[in-house]
Amino acid sequence: MLSAVGIVAEYNPFHNGHQYQLQAARRRSDADVVIAIMSGNWVQRGAPAIYDKWIRTEMALAAGVDLVVELPIFSAVQPADRFATGAMQLVTQLGCQSLAFGCEHPEYDFAALGQIQLHDDAQHFTNYQQPYPALIQSALRDQFGVSIDQPNDILGFNYARALDELGQRLNLIPIQRIGSQHHDQGVHTQFASGSAIRQLMVSGQQSQIAAVMPPSGVRLSASETPLSWQSFWPLLRYQLMTTSLEALTQRYQMTEGLEHRLRASAIKHPQFDAFLNAVKTKRYTFARIQRLLVAVLLQLNSSEMLDQHPYLRVLGFNRLGQAYLRQVKKQIQLPIISKIDQSVLQSQLRAEFKAGLVTQMKTHRSEDLYRHPIIKK
Amino acid sequence: MLSAVGIVAEYNPFHNGHQYQLQAARRRSDADVVIAIMSGNWVQRGAPAIYDKWIRTEMALAAGVDLVVELPIFSAVQPADRFATGAMQLVTQLGCQSLAFGCEHPEYDFAALGQIQLHDDAQHFTNYQQPYPALIQSALRDQFGVSIDQPNDILGFNYARALDELGQRLNLIPIQRIGSQHHDQGVHTQFASGSAIRQLMVSGQQSQIAAVMPPSGVRLSASETPLSWQSFWPLLRYQLMTTSLEALTQRYQMTEGLEHRLRASAIKHPQFDAFLNAVKTKRYTFARIQRLLVAVLLQLNSSEMLDQHPYLRVLGFNRLGQAYLRQVKKQIQLPIISKIDQSVLQSQLRAEFKAGLVTQMKTHRSEDLYRHPIIKK
Numbered sequence: 001m002l003s004a005v006g007i008v009a010e011y012n013p014f015h016n017g018h019q020y021q022l023q024a025a026r027r028r029s030d031a032d033v034v035i036a037i038m039s040g041n042w043v044q045r046g047a048p049a050i051y052d053k054w055i056r057t058e059m060a061l062a063a064g065v066d067l068v069v070e071l072p073i074f075s076a077v078q079p080a081d082r083f084a085t086g087a088m089q090l091v092t093q094l095g096c097q098s099l100a101f102g103c104e105h106p107e108y109d110f111a112a113l114g115q116i117q118l119h120d121d122a123q124h125f126t127n128y129q130q131p132y133p134a135l136i137q138s139a140l141r142d143q144f145g146v147s148i149d150q151p152n153d154i155l156g157f158n159y160a161r162a163l164d165e166l167g168q169r170l171n172l173i174p175i176q177r178i179g180s181q182h183h184d185q186g187v188h189t190q191f192a193s194g195s196a197i198r199q200l201m202v203s204g205q206q207s208q209i210a211a212v213m214p215p216s217g218v219r220l221s222a223s224e225t226p227l228s229w230q231s232f233w234p235l236l237r238y239q240l241m242t243t244s245l246e247a248l249t250q251r252y253q254m255t256e257g258l259e260h261r262l263r264a265s266a267i268k269h270p271q272f273d274a275f276l277n278a279v280k281t282k283r284y285t286f287a288r289i290q291r292l293l294v295a296v297l298l299q300l301n302s303s304e305m306l307d308q309h310p311y312l313r314v315l316g317f318n319r320l321g322q323a324y325l326r327q328v329k330k331q332i333q334l335p336i337i338s339k340i341d342q343s344v345l346q347s348q349l350r351a352e353f354k355a356g357l358v359t360q361m362k363t364h365r366s367e368d369l370y371r372h373p374i375i376k377k
Numbered sequence: 378m379l380s381a382v383g384i385v386a387e388y389n390p391f392h393n394g395h396q397y398q399l400q401a402a403r404r405r406s407d408a409d410v411v412i413a414i415m416s417g418n419w420v421q422r423g424a425p426a427i428y429d430k431w432i433r434t435e436m437a438l439a440a441g442v443d444l445v446v447e448l449p450i451f452s453a454v455q456p457a458d459r460f461a462t463g464a465m466q467l468v469t470q471l472g473c474q475s476l477a478f479g480c481e482h483p484e485y486d487f488a489a490l491g492q493i494q495l496h497d498d499a500q501h502f503t504n505y506q507q508p509y510p511a512l513i514q515s516a517l518r519d520q521f522g523v524s525i526d527q528p529n530d531i532l533g534f535n536y537a538r539a540l541d542e543l544g545q546r547l548n549l550i551p552i553q554r555i556g557s558q559h560h561d562q563g564v565h566t567q568f569a570s571g572s573a574i575r576q577l578m579v580s581g582q583q584s585q586i587a588a589v590m591p592p593s594g595v596r597l598s599a600s601e602t603p604l605s606w607q608s609f610w611p612l613l614r615y616q617l618m619t620t621s622l623e624a625l626t627q628r629y630q631m632t633e634g635l636e637h638r639l640r641a642s643a644i645k646h647p648q649f650d651a652f653l654n655a656v657k658t659k660r661y662t663f664a665r666i667q668r669l670l671v672a673v674l675l676q677l678n679s680s681e682m683l684d685q686h687p688y689l690r691v692l693g694f695n696r697l698g699q700a701y702l703r704q705v706k707k708q709i710q711l712p713i714i715s716k717i718d719q720s721v722l723q724s725q726l727r728a729e730f731k732a733g734l735v736t737q738m739k740t741h742r743s744e745d746l747y748r749h750p751i752i753k754k
Binding site: 234235237238239241242243244247267270297298299301354357358361364369 | 611612614615616618619620621624644647674675676678731734735738741746
């Protein structure tokens with residue numbers, strides 16, 4: 001019997017920090033198989049992945065991941081709690097005994113934090129006007145005396161909490177993030193943040209990436225055009241200009257008249273950065289706004305993002321990953337999708353398909369239809 | 378008191394045939410003022426105009442038209458009968474005594490043909506499954522013994538019929554179209570069809586156009602990028618890929634499951650021509666399909682194309698045109714629009730504004746907001 005450790009990742013793109021995490025996960029879990037639950041073509045902070053899911057799957061497999069499973073867009077492009085819930089459903093369905101995740105404070109007892117009591121908390125009702133993350137922060141302070149405010153700590157906490165709610169006990173392996181902070185734009189030593197690396201790639205400074213990415217990642221990205229919001233801005237802008245306000249209000253997380261603000265700003269600003277800054281208010285984070293922009297671009301309504309049934313879509317594997325998949329197949333209750341034809345795309349993968357078609361306008365290769373998992377020899 | 382002759386035009390682009398028609402209209406009507414009712418940025422056969430409405434207005438003014446008025450998109454991108462009705466509302470509101478139009482058979486008595494009796498015809502009810510144009514053809518044969526099957530004859534007949542229905546008697550001046558046929562692709566002598574000229578321009582053979590366009594038209598088009606469906610195909614394709622089928626069915630003239638065919642063809646074919654040919658069936662003309670594509674691209678639903686109140690929007694004039702406008706202003710019952718601000722765009726000009734914004738993504742100049750009529754000194 002093979003054992004497995006799960007990692008939730010975006011690999012946007014795969015860099016030395018991921019490599020370090022991967023090795024630590026394998027070593028500390030003592031698992032035979034490393035499984036990555038990976039965002040597809042659109043990532044959690046509300047942006048296109050810099051390379052499509054196939055290139056990023058190849059990067060992961062080349063670096064030693066044994067099995068890559070897609071986190072569906074209705075889980076991937078979501079706030080941390082929904083993102084974590086979707087990922088943990090897949091991790092537990094796949095029978096992982098451990099979950100490894102990078103975080104800023106590995107000394108926290110995430111398993112304990114995950115058992116936080118929210119709904120019994122009277123404040124939940126009296127302070128209902130408080131945003132949800134703030135509610136959780138105050139409960140964490142009250143019950144554990146900690147304040148969790150770093151992005152990866154927050155994700156780790158949400159994984160633990162989702163597992164608790166799913167009634168699953170996994171061996172949690174928090175791994176200290178090393179080198180650059182997540183949003184740090186600098187490139188130091190052999191570690192750099194994903195955003196710093198994306199910045200280098202988009203601005204064409206690819207010569208500098210060899211220091212911070214494994215050679216396979218450098219090779220795989222060499223012939224790819226990096227994608228960013230710039231790539232899709234003409235389509236988004238056109239969409240904001242032509243969609244009726246009634247239709248815009250139906251997009252996922254369109255609230256409080258944001259549709260007026262979005263449309264007016266799109267008409268006024270020909271450049272994406274100026275548009276985004278015009279739309280931004282103190283009330284919303286950039287991630288919140290950008291996820292909304294993904295919903296507008298892909299015409300995703302609330303039902304497409306909330307009322308979906310999870311599925312397990314395999315993006316790639318090596319022999320070990322394949323053997324593991326064979327081993328656990330019978331216990332998996334979700335539909336397992338590896339062959340993608342029209343019928344699947346029109347039912348379960350509808351939102352994914354739309355997302356892929358738009359990506360495809362830039363990558364010029366099929367993102368879903370008739371694609372099979374990548375098999376690494 | 379100044380008198381006026383009306384011309385309905387697309388000037389797509391303005392060529393020597395239009396110049397000939399313009400001179401003949403002025404001479405034969407003996408009018409002081411020539412008024413062109415001109416399609417805006419999208420034309421009747423369902424396509425973007427090769428140059429935007431401002432360049433085409435300048436072309437018309439340079440060639441001697443005195444006043445250019447926009448035919449709103451909800452009249453312009455319509456079958457011949459609705460196109461003619463919208464145009465004749467404007468012509469009569471503007472107090473034109475004559476209407477000049479090019480046609481293949483100027484010997485027809487268009488005024489008489491326009492009085493055709495359709496609704497009293499029992500066949501109208503028994504043959505209700507017959508398409509509307511076929512119904513009219515058979516009535517023309519029965520009542521007048523003529524068969525009208527040339528594109529400009531058909532438009533002329535529809536002008537006459539619309540005037541009859543509006544209870545207006547105008548002096549009709551049918552002018553023989555000379556030189557090339559409307560869809561002829563060749564360039565002979567000094568006359569060539571609009572489609573032949575567009576072909577030359579899109580394929581970059583601008584050197585040949587000097588023979589078939591007035592010098593002012595050549596000059597005005599020199600620095601412009603010609604627009605075609607190719608220019609907007611990425612946006613249209615993206616729209617077909619992401620719009621829900623429910624929303625697609627609401628687009629103007631989306632019937633009989635065409636939305637499925639359109640979407641599947643858009644996904645399959647990366648090139649516009651292949652897409653269009655895949656969509657085409659015997660049942661529909663290219664113009665019918667292409668008008669539907671305009672509705673999809675601009676997200677125009679039936680209410681936006683059918684339940685609109687006409688208005689009179691001035692695109693440009695010379696001193697004579699200005700004097701004439703001043704003379705008739707008081708009798709005009711429609712709202713006269715010359716200054717374009719947000720309030721006008723959100724009410725009367727809503728569909729026009731959307732159409733202009735999409736054009737603007739290619740012309741990079743405001744098509745509507747804060748634009749004033751062009752004044753030719």
